[in-house]
Amino acid sequence: MPNKITVLTGDYIGPEIMAAGLRVLEAVSKAGHFEYEATTMPFGGHAIDECGEPLPQRTIDECKNSDAVLLSAIGGPKWDAAPKRPEQGLLAIRQALNLFANIRPTEISPAMMQYSPLKKIEPVNFVIVRELTSGIYFGTPREQHADYALDTMRYTKAEIERVSRVAFQMAQHRNHRVTLVDKSNVLATSKFWRVVVDEVAKDYPDVELNYSYVDAASMKIISSPEQFDVILTENLFGDILSDEAAQITGSLGTIPSMSTGDQKPVLYEPIHGSAPDIAGQGIANPFSMINSVKMMLAHSFDRADLAERIGKAVDQVVADNIVTPDLGGKYGTKEVTDAVIKNL
Ligand SMILES: NC(=O)c1ccc[n+]([C@@H]2O[C@H](COP(=O)([O-])OP(=O)(O)OC[C@H]3O[C@@H](n4cnc5c(N)ncnc54)[C@H](O)[C@@H]3O)[C@@H](O)[C@H]2O)c1
Ligand SMILES: CC(C)[C@H](C(=O)O)[C@@H](O)C(=O)O
């Protein structure tokens, strides 16, 4: 049976970078004898246009029936005032597939150091493990009235425990350090995270656990990012810190992510949005999507060999300065993708 991949192409630059990712997947698969079947389903803004729903039931069914989901960014001004927004579909798919742990890597390899906006820079390699299906994104009550509004941040012990185990297990395969990022000097939920994570940590004596308040952590990501190995944090803090962490690599347009739960499928997507400001110009950075394909091959299909091939090709293209304008280059999405394929 071929490996099954569901493709959700996204809005604005979504389809532009998805095309790049799929071209790289096709090329590396031919070279490395990887068989797959890719099925494109409606999702996000264009699904609202087609059938009034950002996440139709048949898309959920198809995702559940596949090994991996490749998703490209959705949303944008076209639907900002619509009764249903594409972003609702994104939150709903994470819940429908129970993708409670979102892994967002930050890597600055020696080849990438020239693109970092930081003046003082060493190689950096850490991951953010972001809780993805709870917290203030999903808590109720959530209300907007004429003179006040209300959101709710709620976490259960089980929700904190399961995502913490993902973080500790990742650290065991990395540099054995977990930093819990929270606001436990103020928030009850953060105090509770510390209690639960301290308990989980006892099962991983080979991993060192330390703590950072989120305001200080956001400063350290700029001042000394090399100190981090695995950052474990709740949903909203993880959203904010991962965009910040992406930018120290030179561009938000390079960073992939992987969202996992207890079972298949695992979902892979760039961490950035649909970049309406540059859509249609052919200049979107395809690395975030190509790196998502690389992550998928390594983690869902046990093809570290193909992932390494993609990684080396991207490094070569970066070293040759064949990059898009967000990284200061003069090349378009297609030229960068062609160069990656040539180097596979
Ligand atoms: N996973 C998702 O689908 C996802 C994630 C974040 C935001 N969004 C949605 O995307 C829309 C736009 O959001 P935004 O503008 O705040 O954030 P954004 O991430 O789309 O863009 C922020 C900045 O980064 C740049 N950028 C992002 N990706 C790039 C790439 N691959 N190459 C070059 N430059 C890139 C953009 O041009 C822009 O200047 C909103 O509707 C938002 O809700 C979707
Ligand atoms: C679009 C939005 C709902 C989403 C989030 O906040 O999770 C995005 O910012 C992300 O980082 O994937």
Ligand SMILES: [Mg+2]
């Ligand atoms: Mg975000």
